[in-house]
Amino acid sequence: MEQIEVPDQFVDNNEFQLEGIDFITNGDQYLTFTLGEENYGIDILVVSEIRGWDVPTHIPNAPAHVKGVTNLRGTIVPIVDLRTLFHLGEAEYKPTTVVIVISLTNERVDRTMGFVVDSVSDVLNADVDEVKSHSSFGGSVPPDYVDGLVNVGEDIVTLLNVEQLLSLDDDHAEH
Amino acid sequence: MAIEMEQFYDIFFEESLEGLDVMEQSLLSMNSGSETDLEIINNIFRAAHSIKGGSGTFGFTEVAEFTHVLETLLDEARDGKYTLTEESIELLLRSCDCLRNMIFALQAKESIDTEQSKELIEAFNKILDEENGGGGSAPSAELASESNASAEDDGLKNWQIVFVPEPEVLQTGNEPLRLFKELAALGELSCKAHFDKLPSCEELIADECYLSWTLELKNSDASEEEILEVFDWVIDECKLEVKAVSGETEQDVEREVESKSAEVHEEKEIPNAKEEPKQAPKPVAAKPAAPKSGGNENAGSAASASASSIRVGIDKVDNLFNLVGELVITQSMLSELGNNFDMTKLEKLSSGLEQLLQNTKEMQESVMRIRMLPISFAFNRFPRMIRDLSVKIGKKVELIIQGESTELDKTVMEKISDPLVHLVRNAIDHGIETAEERLEKGKPETGHIRLDAYHQGGNIVIEVGDDGKGLNKDAIFNKAVEKGLIERDVQLTEPEIFDLIFQPGFSTAQQVSDISGRGVGMDVVKRNIKSLGGRILIESKIDVGTTIKVHLPLTLAILDGQLVRVGEEVYVVPLLAIVESLQIKSELVNRVSGDILLYRLREDNVPIIRIYEEFGIEADNVDIDNALLVVVEGDGQKVGLLVDELLAQQQVVIKSLESNYKRVDGVSGATILGDGSVSMIIDIPGLISYSSKRSRKRSHVKAA
Incomplete structure (x- = not known):
């Protein structure tokens, strides 16, 4: 195999870029995924990994959206099905079904949890002023879970509030 | 430099607290009045000295000053000039508390409350003064010079210093000439060397010091402390006498007075600490800095920082090291096997896996053992507590501790301490009768509290026993009915009745006392023990005593x-x-x-x-x-x-x-x-x- 040499000056003056993927943006980045027909996004910085669906261990008497716990390299991580939580579409488990593992540590929350989604779509760049407050029409997603909406071409992506997702606040889920 | 020092603070705090524990235990083991064991006093002295040295090094002057006074008294006791009385032991115990508070304050970066220490210093000085009045010979002037040091500071004084170093002083890198130079900076120095111990040339060992000196420091504004400070590093390796020769500055007058006043002037003999194994700051500096995470220096982290380190015997670490070695060997054996595997090697593989299993099991055990501490860590606070409590409530109580080397997981230990304190307090307050009552019942006047720990199956059992009045079944039953905890007509077995005392809000104490009886306690004890996965059992006989057995899992992991x-x-x-x-x-x-x-x-x-x-x-x-x-x-x-x-x-x-x-x-x-x-x-x-x-x-x- 032929070796590709990277000229030093490219690395040095920081102009070395990967084409096609724009890493450098001014706005926030979101990982977008689909739940049924809808598009959702979460702050990409809290996503620690994306893994395939694997049947977790049942937690006795847990609410329906908590599918159970799984072993993430020695840590016990609960798995929540967002489709059940938000009453969106069928909670089917297909080859594209993935679990987004979210980990957040701040003064209010210190948790790692996995969330089942239908499929992961893209990474979305959105400036703060592109995020619109969401409509007051009540959908099946409780308003606390929504940070805002972003228009992406024809589609709308709902940005989810990570802290609320990790809060295990069952009252909202059960209504 | 300042930053470099700070990284040793934690070690200093830890060691000081340990030193204080040693002091406390030694003080408690000392029977007042009777012949004091020199070894014990030495122990206490050593601990105090280390704290003083360390605090001096780190610039915690309040602590250093306080320990210095403490040390003076201990030094007297060590030299047999002063017998420690009950009163002074009590005072020393209180100073342990005071020092502990000081160290906690330093740890939390708060300012030190000096009121308590001042009070204690005064008390110590009083003792020393009194003793001087009675015994006549010893150092009141030293004290005076100390307490009045600031007052005398303005006048220039003359000092005579007799410096007799041990022969080994040169080997530790202490050059007398350097000391004299430092002294010379404090005033006019004249120096007289004594050759009388100098051996003949054949016997002379080149790196030993045979000389001693008499130094005269004139017209100096230095205080005694300042002079002593010069000798700080050699103090353990020499005999040093520092005399204030006269307040007057004229040399001739001074000379005249000098000879006459030699006996009159009190001298301070600095602890000639031959028994002292190391000089205080050394153990601190010799240890590597604990790898504490850098930024956590705020007050809030102090408590967690103190809990985050553990002292492990070197044998346990060695053992672990060996096991890791074996594990590495097994691993390399297995990977060798995996490189070109065929079915003929199946047997080798299974034996290799077995070995791996064995290794990991042993490793697990020895890692667990690292977390294990002898229960004496939890038991050690009780002698002091019982002493204080028995004085407070006027009951004679003796503590018997058994099985203190039984090992227990550190986390379990931390959580069991408070419940144990509670049980022991209860035993003293409710269990043991007053001396009169005991005599009436034909029991020995002194009550006994027994702490015992042993292994039973996968559990550790901790027993708190007393030979007091025992639990009164009927009283408990009636009380429970009165409080509406049970119905009057239920039939309960003895253990069930005893178990009632763990109900919230239950207390049969006639009076609520300072020590116990508020009815919040036993239920907390039970809850704590249950949260550790343990259980608690009571055995009791009227007038024979009560034994509370706490069963705990060895480890929570x-x-x-x-x-x-x-x-x-x-x-x-x-x-x-x-x-x-x-x-x-x-x-x-x-x-x-x-x-x-x-x-x-x-x-x-x-x-x-x-x-x-x-x-x-x-x-x-x-x-x-x-x-x-x-x-x-x-x-x-x-x-x-x-x-x-x-x-x-x-x-x-x-x-x-x-x-x-x-x-x-x-x-x-x-x-x-x-x-x-x-x-x-x-x-x-x-x-x-x-x-x-x-x-x-x-x-x-x-x-x-």
């Missing part, structure tokens, strides 16, 4: 478990909770009081809990006949768990569910099995109470 299968789920049942496992014979099953199934196990009727029902899952077998029943005991109650299959028994590592999820009823945690899957650990007492709560709810629904 690992559990011996029986794996059981229900439907598709595998659960872990703690092996210790299992009484027996059996196949249900249908004729022994009774349906009683509306859908409760009882199984007749010999004399007992054991309620059957269907796990699949409690946990809301599917089971293979919902038929009672011939099903498997695991009889378990929790909270003194036996229940039978209906399971589909019994699987292997194995040790499991307990993982918290709460860290990423929340508490789940009937489950104490989770573990990861060999195949990487997660399995829930069943919390037997939790499951029992959850199940009975559920059935009660069901009956309410039915009634409505």
Whole structure:
């Protein structure tokens, strides 16, 4: 195999870029995924990994959206099905079904949890002023879970509030 | 430089606190008045000296000054000039507390409250003064010079210093000439060397010091402390006498006075600490800086920082090191085997895997052992407490400690300390009678409190016993009825009655005292012990005494478990909770009081809990006949768990569910099995109470 040499000056003056993927943006980045027909996004910085669906261990008497716990390299991580939580579409488990593992540590929350989604779509760049407050029409997603909406071409992506997702606040889920 | 010093603060605090513990214990072991063991005094002295040295090095002057006074008294005692009385021991104990408070304050970066220390310093000075008045010979001037040091500072003084170094002084890198140069900076120095010990040339050893000196420091504004400070590093290796020769500055007058006043002037002999193994700052500096995470220097982290280090015997570490070595060998053997594997090597592989199993098991054990500390860490605070309490309430109490080398997991130890304190306080306050009462009953005047610890199975048992009046069953029963905790007509067994004292709000003490009796306590004790997975038992006989036994698991991290299968789920049942496992014979099953199934196990009727029902899952077998029943005991109650299959028994590592999820009823945690899957650990007492709560709810629904 032929070796590709990277000229030093490219690395040095920081102009070395990967084409096609724009890493450098001014706005926030979101990982977008689909739940049924809808598009959702979460702050990409809290996503620690994306893994395939694997049947977790049942937690006795847990609410329906908590599918159970799984072993993430020695840590016990609960798995929540967002489709059940938000009453969106069928909670089917297909080859594209993935679990987004979210980990957040701040003064209010210190948790790692996995969330089942239908499929992961893209990474979305959105400036703060592109995020619109969401409509007051009540959908099946409780308003606390929504940070805002972003228009992406024809589609709308709902940005989810990570802290609320990790809060295990069952009252909202059960209504 | 300042930053560099700061990294040693934690070590200093830790060592000082340890030193204080040593001091405290030694003080307590000293029988006042009787012949004091020199070794004990030396111990105390050494501890005080280390603290003084360390605090001086780090610039904690308040601590250094205070320990200095302490040391002066101890030095007197060590030289036999002063016998420690009950009063002075008490004073020394109080100064331990005071120092501890100072160190805590320093740790939390708060300002030190000097009021207490001043008070104690005064008391010490008084003792020293009194003693001088009586004995006549010793150092009141020293004290005077100390306390008045600031007053005299303005006048210029003359000092005579007799410096007799040990022969080895040069070997430790202390050059007398350098000391003299430093002294010369403090005033006019004249120096006279004494050659009388100088051997003949053949006998002379080049690196030993045979000389001694008499130095005169004139017209100096230095205080005694400043002079002593010059000799700080050689103080352990020399005889040093510092005399204030005269307040007058004229040399001739001074000379005249000097000879006459030699006997009159008191001298301060600096602790000639031959017994001192090391100079104080050395152990601090010699240790590598503890790898504390850098930025956490705020006050809030102080408490957690103190809990975060552990002292481990070198043998344990060596052992671990060996095991890691073996593990590496096994690993390389296995990877060699894997490089070109064929079926002929199958046997080798399985033996290699067996070795790996052995290695990991041993490693696990020795890592666990690192976390184990002798229970004396928890017991050591009791002698002091009992001493204080017995004085306070006027009862004569003697403490007997046994089994203090029994080892216990550090986390368990930390959580058991407070409940133990509570039990011991109770024993003194409620258990032991007053001396008169005891004599009346024909018991020895002095009451005994016994602390014992031993291993039993996978548990550690801690006993707190007293030979006091015992628990009065009727009084407890009546009190419980009065408080509405039970009905008057219920029949209770003795253990059940004793168990009532753990109910919240229960106290039979006639008077609420400073020590105990507010009725909040025993229930907290029980709750704490239960949260550790332990249990508490009371044995008591009127006028013979009470023994409280606390059973605790050795460690919170690992559990011996029986794996059981229900439907598709595998659960872990703690092996210790299992009484027996059996196949249900249908004729022994009774349906009683509306859908409760009882199984007749010999004399007992054991309620059957269907796990699949409690946990809301599917089971293979919902038929009672011939099903498997695991009889378990929790909270003194036996229940039978209906399971589909019994699987292997194995040790499991307990993982918290709460860290990423929340508490789940009937489950104490989770573990990861060999195949990487997660399995829930069943919390037997939790499951029992959850199940009975559920059935009660069901009956309410039915009634409505």
